[in-house]
Structures are given as structure tokens and as C-alpha cells.
Amino acid sequence: MTRKSQVAVIGLGxxxxxxxxxxxxxxxxxxxxxxxxxxxxxxxxxxxSLVQPATIADAIKQADIVxxxxxxxxxxxxxxTYATELQGKIIVDPSNPIAPDENGGFKKIIGVDxxxxxxxxxxxxxxxxxxxxxxxxxxxxxxxxxxxxPEKAVEFYATDDSSINNKIEELIRDNGFEPLRIGxxxxxxxxxxxxxxxxxxxxxKTVTLAEAKNIINNI
Ligand SMILES: NC(=O)c1ccc[n+]([C@@H]2O[C@H](COP(=O)([O-])OP(=O)(O)OC[C@H]3O[C@@H](n4cnc5c(N)ncnc54)[C@H](OP(=O)(O)O)[C@@H]3O)[C@@H](O)[C@H]2O)c1
Numbered sequence: 001m002t003r004k005s006q007v008a009v010i011g012l013g014x015x016x017x018x019x020x021x022x023x024x025x026x027x028x029x030x031x032x033x034x035x036x037x038x039x040x041x042x043x044x045x046x047x048x049s050l051v052q053p054a055t056i057a058d059a060i061k062q063a064d065i066v067x068x069x070x071x072x073x074x075x076x077x078x079x080x081t082y083a084t085e086l087q088g089k090i091i092v093d094p095s096n097p098i099a100p101d102e103n104g105g106f107k108k109i110i111g112v113d114x115x116x117x118x119x120x121x122x123x124x125x126x127x128x129x130x131x132x133x134x135x136x137x138x139x140x141x142x143x144x145x146x147x148x149x150p151e152k153a154v155e156f157y158a159t160d161d162s163s164i165n166n167k168i169e170e171l172i173r174d175n176g177f178e179p180l181r182i183g184x185x186x187x188x189x190x191x192x193x194x195x196x197x198x199x200x201x202x203x204x205k206t207v208t209l210a211e212a213k214n215i216i217n218n219i
């Protein structure tokens with residue numbers, strides 16, 4: 001049996017903690033890091049020995065796949081700060097390029113036709129590979145729909161590099177979801193808030209694989 005890729009989750013807030021919790025349910029080990037080691041230590045103490053705390057630089061160095069569960073603007077800075085450590089890594093981006101608006105909702109902070117995924121694809125560290133994934137559901141659904149029965153819910157993903165499809169799909173399955181690739185990063189906008197395949201867009205809910213294929217075939 002081939003070794004599973006080592007995953008690191010950086011940013012242990014709503015989404016990061018949900019992904020780490022899901023991975024422990026999927027019996028997958030995961031390295032965790034945040035701005036401070038205390039947050040990583042606390043999560044490890046809560047979830048057990050599959051969760052290994054590390055500094056950000058060490059987490060990236062030890063990982064094949066780095067999930068960046070932080071906000072879109074800080075990711076751009078993160079690419080610069082950790083450009084050396086991130087060389088050649090698979091980077092997973094769940095980010096939504098949004099900020100609170102004046103009506104208690106959210107607004108996009110980039111152009112209406114732009115996506116975080118496409119913008120980040122132009123800023124990648126040397127030979128890093130990017131997948132837009134694990135961001136199409138709100139944190140609550142990401143936690144509650146994980147390993148749902150009788151049929152798993154779908155997590156859509158997009159990447160330009162089909163050589164990483166298997167690793168991304170394994171990561172999504174170990175999170176308790178059925179993976180469905182919708183194409184390259186030029187499709188990222190569909191996977192971000194307001195997109196047609198996002199829970200907080202036209203999709204509006206979790207869907208099973210059959211429902212997802214039906215929706216995609218009818219577009
Ligand atoms: N929440 C959702 O329902 C949801 C759904 C889909 C996608 N997303 C996306 O997921 C990402 C994370 O959202 P969230 O709701 O989980 O945010 P969050 O609860 O604020 O968590 C972000 C975590 O990352 C840490 N952090 C921030 N900048 C960092 C850096 N440069 N290096 C290391 N750690 C850093 C934060 O630490 P501090 O507290 O010290 O700042 C915090 O622990 C965002 O891009 C968001 O758009 C969120």
C-alpha cells in the first residue's frame with residue numbers, strides 16, 4: 001500500500017479546526033500550525049495523537065499537502081513569507097475573497113468576475129501546485145455533514161494540475177466527503193461564496209454525488 005501524503009493544516013479557526021477534526025475521524029494524521037504554537041498544542045490535546053502541533057515553517061517542511069485555512073489577503077503575504085518552504089508543495093485553498101458589508105452580510109473584495117483561486121494561481125511559490133478545495137461548505141456543514149450516511153455529501157474541487165487529483169481526492173475522502181473535480185482553476189469562482197456550486201451561492205445546501213452530477217449536467 002502506498003503511503004498517504006502528509007497533510008498540514010495552517011490556520012486553526014472555524015474551517016481549519018473542522019478539517020482537522022474530520023481528518024481524525026478519517027483516521028488520517030495531520031500536522032497543525034497557527035500563528036502561535038499554543039493554539040496548535042490545544043487542538044492536539046483535544047483531538048489526540050493523530051494531530052501533531054508544529055511551528056508554521058516546520059509544518060510546511062514536513063508536509064506534502066498544505067491546507068491554508070486563513071483569509072484570502074493573508075494568503076498572498078503567506079506565499080511571500082514562506083516561499084522557500086512552500087516550493088514544490090501541494091497547496092489547498094479553501095478561501096473566499098469576502099468581507100463583511102454594511103448590511104450585516106458579505107461582499108466580494110475582488111472584481112465580480114475574479115476568483116481567489118485564479119488570483120492565487122498567479123502568485124504561487126516555485127513549482128507549488130494549487131487546488132481550490134474544502135471551501136464550498138460553511139464550517140458548520142463541513143463538520144456536521146462529514147461522513148454522513150447513507151450517502152456522503154460532495155466537496156467540489158478544481159486544479160490545473162491533474163497529477164494531484166488523486167491526492168486531493170484522498171484528502172477530501174478522509175474528510176468524510178465525496179470528491180468531484182469540476183475542472184481547472186478558471187472554475188474557482190464557482191466554488192467560492194456566491195458561486196453556483198457554493199453552499200452560500202446558488203447551490204444553497206449540501207448535495208450527494210448523484211445530485212451534484214445532475215446539477216452539473218443541467219448547466
Ligand atoms: N468560516 C466558514 O464558514 C468558511 C467556509 C468556507 C471557507 N472559509 C474560508 O476559510 C478561511 C478561514 O476561515 P475561518 O472562518 O476558519 O477563519 P478564522 O476562524 O478567523 O480562523 C483563521 C485562523 O487562522 C489564523 N491565521 C490567520 N492568519 C494566519 C497566518 N498568516 N498564519 C497562520 N495562521 C493564521 C487565525 O489566527 P488569529 O486568530 O490569531 O488571527 C485563526 O486561528 C478563509 O479564507 C475563509 O474565507 C470559511
